[in-house]
Amino acid sequence: MKPSDFQKTVQCRFESCLKKVVRHVVKDYQKKLKRRKKEETLFCELPEIVVENLAVWDDYDTDYTIFNVCGSDIRICDDELAEALKHLSERNRENLLMYYFLEMSDTEIAKRQNISRSGVFQNRHNSLELMKKILKEKR
Numbered sequence: 624m625k626p627s628d629f630q631k632t633v634q635c636r637f638e639s640c641l642k643k644v645v646r647h648v649v650k651d652y653q654k655k656l657k658r659r660k661k662e663e664t665l666f667c668e669l670p671e672i673v674v675e676n677l678a679v680w681d682d683y684d685t686d687y688t689i690f691n692v693c694g695s696d697i698r699i700c701d702d703e704l705a706e707a708l709k710h711l712s713e714r715n716r717e718n719l720l721m722y723y724f725l726e727m728s729d730t731e732i733a734k735r736q737n738i739s740r741s742g743v744f745q746n747r748h749n750s751l752e753l754m755k756k757i758l759k760e761k762r
Contacts, residue, residue: 692720693735703761707754715750722747 666674687698688705697720699705708716714736721727721735722743733740 690716690720692717693725695725697724703758706761707757710757711750711753715746715753718743718746719750719754 687700690697690699699708718732721732729740729743732743
């Protein structure tokens with residue numbers, strides 16, 4: 624049985640309408656892809672320095688050694704350095720930590736420790752030499 628002219632017309636109109644819909648869906652999809660490409664960047668395309676800034680690193684108490692100086696907690700991440708600091712007397716250790724970590728001047732340290740400014744410098748110099756010796760022995 625042959626389809627009638629009316630059925631052919633309806634079928635042609637349906638196919639035409641379907642093609643229009645498919646064309647518009649494809650256009651919309653392409654627009655969406657273009658907009659996403661313009662607005663979004665893939666992680667693999669980001670520079671290394673940007674990815675590092677996005678990273679979050681957990682900080683645990685076991686990852687460092689804490690020294691309390693002048694009411695401030697100073698965290699030392701390097702285990703060898705922390706061990707070398709532990710071998711120093713408390714006054715010399717505080718001298719080093721105040722100078723290098725709290726960025727105090729020799730005069731400020733001298734006032735805190737009740738010694739002369741030159742004594743602060745000499746203590747720091749001797750402490751650094753002792754630490755250097757300790758660190759060389761461990762290697």
